[in-house]
Amino acid sequence: MKFDILDVISTADKKREIPVTTEMSEVSVSGGRFPITDIKPFSICLTNDNNKQLLISGDTTLDVVVPCDRCLSDVDVTLRIAIDRKVMLADGHVQFAEDEENTFLEEHELDVDRLIYDEILVNWPTKVLCKDDCKGICPVCGQNLNQQDCGCDRQVIDPRMAKFQDIFNEFKEV
Known part of the structure; x- marks a missing residue:
């Protein structure tokens, strides 16, 4: 106008x-x-x-x-x-x-x-959240974690440390 x-x-x-x-x-x-x-x-x-x-x-x-x-x-x-x-x-x-x-x-x-x-x-706001404690979405399946938990394994292992994880899993005491 x-x-x-x-x-x-x-x-x-x-x-x-x-x-x-x-x-x-x-x-x-x-x-x-x-x-x-x-x-x-x-x-x-x-x-x-x-x-x-x-x-x-x-x-x-x-x-x-x-x-x-x-x-x-x-x-x-x-x-x-x-x-x-x-x-x-x-x-x-x-x-x-x-x-x-x-x-x-x-x-x-x-x-x-x-x-x-x-x-x-x-x-314009720099960050917009639906609520302060918003859980976001699952990076594996895309489920909105505020609505329900999807049960996916979301543990992210640094690829540089993956060999150490293999060693710990191999010598793990039962």
Whole structure:
């Protein structure tokens, strides 16, 4: 969803609130696609600070379905999105520093979906677990160990130590 913000950029000390609903239905992160189940409508506040900078602010929450990192069960994750950006203005135009990446502003159009997406990337959790003591899946048969134990032998022997294991098994006292 894009908005024309030329009136805010070109008028000193102008403030404008834009009610926003996003058109995003999923988010792509690290090669995966995750469905957005809920996003709260919110407002973006644009403020021209004495023709020197454009202040962009707003906050909302959104719910995303992400698989558990251990057992792959679906987990509902709530992300708090807090937008607080400052963009420099010069002669009624947006100015970005050379090292600053602009993905959400083009001339005088604000791309709200891209702005939200950038904030999702920053706030994305590093590890998602269905519960703190998630047991994961069996590496042998793939059974979800939170649901039931499969009985597989999951002992992993270091191949460099396998000969020692053979010696212990050969001379084992009965």
